[in-house]
Amino acid sequence: xxxxxxxxxxxxxxxxxxxxxxxxxxxxxxxxxxxxxxxxxxxxxxxxxxxxxxxxxxxxxxxxxxxxxxxxxxxxxxxxxxxxxxxxxxxxxxxxxxxxxxxxxxxxxxxxxxxxxxxxxxxxxxxxxxxxxxxxxxxxxxxxxxxxxxxxxxxxxxxxxxxxxxxxxxxxxxxxxxxxxxxxxxxxxxxxxxxxxxxxxxxxxxxxxxxxxxxxxxxxxxxxxxxxxxxxxxxxxxxxxxxxxxxxxxxxxxxxxxxxxxxxxxxxxxxxxxxx
Numbered sequence: 001x002x003x004x005x006x007x008x009x010x011x012x013x014x015x016x017x018x019x020x021x022x023x024x025x026x027x028x029x030x031x032x033x034x035x036x037x038x039x040x041x042x043x044x045x046x047x048x049x050x051x052x053x054x055x056x057x058x059x060x061x062x063x064x065x066x067x068x069x070x071x072x073x074x075x076x077x078x079x080x081x082x083x084x085x086x087x088x089x090x091x092x093x094x095x096x097x098x099x100x101x102x103x104x105x106x107x108x109x110x111x112x113x114x115x116x117x118x119x120x121x122x123x124x125x126x127x128x129x130x131x132x133x134x135x136x137x138x139x140x141x142x143x144x145x146x147x148x149x150x151x152x153x154x155x156x157x158x159x160x161x162x163x164x165x166x167x168x169x170x171x172x173x174x175x176x177x178x179x180x181x182x183x184x185x186x187x188x189x190x191x192x193x194x195x196x197x198x199x200x201x202x203x204x205x206x207x208x209x210x211x212x213x214x215x216x217x218x219x220x221x222x223x224x225x226x227x228x229x230x231x232x233x234x235x236x237x238x239x240x241x242x243x244x245x246x247x248x249x250x251x252x253x254x255x256x257x258x259x260x261x262x263x264x265x266x267x268x269x270x271x272x273x274x275x276x
Contacts, residue, residue: 003228003236011236014220019091019243021210021217022078026087026252028206031079033199036188039075040200041211043181050174056166063162064172068179070155075184077148085141088248088260092129093145094152095238121273122235128266129241134259160230163222173219181211239267 021038028034056064081090159176166172189196200207224233242264248254 003224003232007224007227007233008236010220011224011233012239014217014224015237015240016243017213017217018237019240019247021213022082022091022240022244023087023247023251024206024210025078026082026248028203030195030199031083032076032188033192033196034203034206035075035079036184036196037200037203037207038210038214039071039177039181039184041181041204041207041209042177042214043211044208045212045215046174046177046181050171050178053171053174054168056162056168056172056175060162060166060172063158063165064176064179067155067158067162067176068183070151070158071180072184072187074148074151074155075180076187077144077151080144081141081148083141084138085145086137086248086254087252088245088254089135089137090141090145091244091248092131092241092263093142094148095129095241117273118232121270122232124270124273125235125239125267126270128263128270129238131259131263131266156230156234159222160225160233163225169223169226170219173222174215177215177218235270242267 025031025034025038078094081094084090159172162176163169163172185196221233221237224236245254245256245260245264249256
């Protein structure tokens with residue numbers, strides 16, 4: 001099972017959208033409240049479309065619920081990583097660790113053993129992504145980012161299987177956003193109380209914009225997982241770190257160093273190895 005050019009382009013477009021909403025989160029004044037607003041914005045956007053689509057097959061519902069639960073950790077960890085670390089550090093570390101775990105588990109548990117050239121592509125891309133994160137940084141950012149890499153691997157595998165079982169990948173993604181948005185909102189409201197609705201009233205437009213980008217990005221990725229190996233889609237999606245580094249340099253005053261340029265080259269070489 002290989003990955004076609006149209007699927008590849010769709011996943012790369014999703015990667016750009018993912019980087020944009022992460023840059024919006026990094027630039028916020030309160031990362032935890034902002035990521036909760038993004039999750040609720042995504043839920044609201046999903047509810048506009050989801051009722052008009054066929055429901056996912058019932059056998060996919062436990063996977064959806066499991067993913068929503070895992071995403072509570074994802075939102076908490078991403079807020080912590082961006083509180084203590086730069087976008088161009090935390091983002092690659094979170095996104096680079098996930099695909100390596102996914103590729104390993106995909107081979108061992110799901111029987112998705114990649115051919116040698118595609119394995120080389122995965123290795124190059126993951127090496128380039130992690131190279132973005134080299135250097136000295138706040139230990140708290142590192143711990144949050146590494147923990148989130150494990151979470152990302154977990155929900156990628158869960159949602160890849162859930163989307164396949166659903167028979168309707170887009171519908172699965174939309175209802176997942178509704179569940180996960182409500183779940184993290186309940187947790188954060190218990191933690192921060194009235195601060196959450198006050199923040200949402202001031203920044204509703206930001207939550208809606210970033211939430212919409214999140215929905216489109218992840219729905220495309222899940223659709224792609226029904227057309228290509230989960231590991232390949234996961235790795236291609238994580239090329240968003242290139243877009244993240246560019247956005248960090250342009251809008252967040254983060255440096256685009258020589259090392260990060262070399263890391264970009266490694267990622268691009270990996271894409272070539274994947275026959276793009």
